[in-house]
Amino acid sequence: MTSRPAWADPAWPDPWVTAHASEVVALRRRIHSKPELGFCEHETTATVHAELVAAGLAPTVLPVGTGLVCDIGSGPRTIALRADVDGLPVHDAKDVPYRSTVAGVCHACGHDAHTAILVGTARALAEAGDLPGRIRVVFQPAEESLPGGALAAIDGGALKDVQQIFALHCDPRLETGLVGLRAGPITAACDRVEVRVTGPGGHTARPHVTVDVVDALGRVITEVPGLLSRRADPRHAMSLVWGTVGAGAAANAIPREGTLRGTVRMLSADAWQRAEDLVRELIADVVRPTGAAVEVGYVQGVPPVVNDPGAVEGLRSAARTAVGPEAVVPAEQSLGGEDFAWYLQHVPGALGRLGVRRPDAPGPPHDLHQPDFDIDEDALGVGVRLLARTAVAALGGRPA
Numbered sequence: 001m002t003s004r005p006a007w008a009d010p011a012w013p014d015p016w017v018t019a020h021a022s023e024v025v026a027l028r029r030r031i032h033s034k035p036e037l038g039f040c041e042h043e044t045t046a047t048v049h050a051e052l053v054a055a056g057l058a059p060t061v062l063p064v065g066t067g068l069v070c071d072i073g074s075g076p077r078t079i080a081l082r083a084d085v086d087g088l089p090v091h092d093a094k095d096v097p098y099r100s101t102v103a104g105v106c107h108a109c110g111h112d113a114h115t116a117i118l119v120g121t122a123r124a125l126a127e128a129g130d131l132p133g134r135i136r137v138v139f140q141p142a143e144e145s146l147p148g149g150a151l152a153a154i155d156g157g158a159l160k161d162v163q164q165i166f167a168l169h170c171d172p173r174l175e176t177g178l179v180g181l182r183a184g185p186i187t188a189a190c191d192r193v194e195v196r197v198t199g200p201g202g203h204t205a206r207p208h209v210t211v212d213v214v215d216a217l218g219r220v221i222t223e224v225p226g227l228l229s230r231r232a233d234p235r236h237a238m239s240l241v242w243g244t245v246g247a248g249a250a251a252n253a254i255p256r257e258g259t260l261r262g263t264v265r266m267l268s269a270d271a272w273q274r275a276e277d278l279v280r281e282l283i284a285d286v287v288r289p290t291g292a293a294v295e296v297g298y299v300q301g302v303p304p305v306v307n308d309p310g311a312v313e314g315l316r317s318a319a320r321t322a323v324g325p326e327a328v329v330p331a332e333q334s335l336g337g338e339d340f341a342w343y344l345q346h347v348p349g350a351l352g353r354l355g356v357r358r359p360d361a362p363g364p365p366h367d368l369h370q371p372d373f374d375i376d377e378d379a380l381g382v383g384v385r386l387l388a389r390t391a392v393a394a395l396g397g398r399p400a
Helices: 014-033 042-054 112-126 150-155 213-231 269-292 309-322 338-345 378-394
Strands: 068-071 079-085 135-139 162-174 180-181 189-198 237-249 257-266 295-303 329-330 349-357
Touching: 014 042, 014 338, 014 378, 042 068, 042 112, 042 135, 068 112, 079 112, 079 338, 112 135, 112 162, 112 349, 112 378, 150 338, 162 180, 162 295, 162 309, 162 338, 162 378, 180 257, 180 309, 189 213, 189 269, 213 237, 213 257, 213 269, 269 295, 269 349, 309 329, 309 349, 309 378, 338 349, 349 378
Parallel strands: 079 135, 079 162, 162 349, 180 329
Antiparallel strands: 068 135, 180 349, 189 257, 189 295, 237 257
């Protein structure tokens, strides 16, 4: 007589999470203390690889050399779960034992949490008995790079035979125990733009005999975003925000060049296809009267993440069972970019927002991409329960 698999128990995977919660937290802290930038996540990849091998699994490193995929179970239906493993070039300002040990790099977007959650999910699934199909865990490099490491994972076979894919992203605006869901677009398209203006340089006493590249930069900074708001359909919410600017070193010298870098974001996939031509045109028009030469580098980054309604319902059902009937809250569409969008160009799936704010935390939440960002580690267990239940239910094994 064949014994009933653990995943068929309505309480699963709660007992596994209770027994191994401290291990998932320890893994998250280990990864957090040693962050690595996109396509350089060698130690993180080795750490995840060792965890999966110890669980009796056979992971494969992606052809790019970082990130990995691993199948659990077998069968005609394959469901994928994805986590991103890279850090950000941001200083870690937290005073905690697991603070980043790498100068100028930290996990300020929660990818350490995503990775620990997915490792925990893989371990729970590996111990759950014969699964009703195949679950593929994808640990993807370079999410913070444009156009994103998802393309490398897809090229490496991450979506081969996959019918649906799911992912979670930390949301510091939501308290632990809450899950934000939205059918349709949940993130924005995001591109990167770099502007370089040049001229012969000169003395600040004689701007009329040269080209003032600082003035040209200033015009681009202030005028192009405003012009964009008048040339683009306001319903597309196209936004250009500059992140870095640099020119010159002396107060009395007009430099020969200056640079700007920023991001262009929009809610519409159609607008995304036309954004580059419009931004290039506006920058050229603004710089032309100054006499400066201008070069524009434009990287089309990622389209919006468009959640499949059926996949969202799978996450919703799993969240209600795993956390409680009041766990699911509406998620607004964000102007943040997320390369999970590339997977959804090929297969249906959904990205959910995982609440990571401690309910009693004082003051405003520490936002993503900031030096003081951290999570309530109780959210890790919520993430494991949610992903494990979602995947098994998507295989048709049991209701979420």
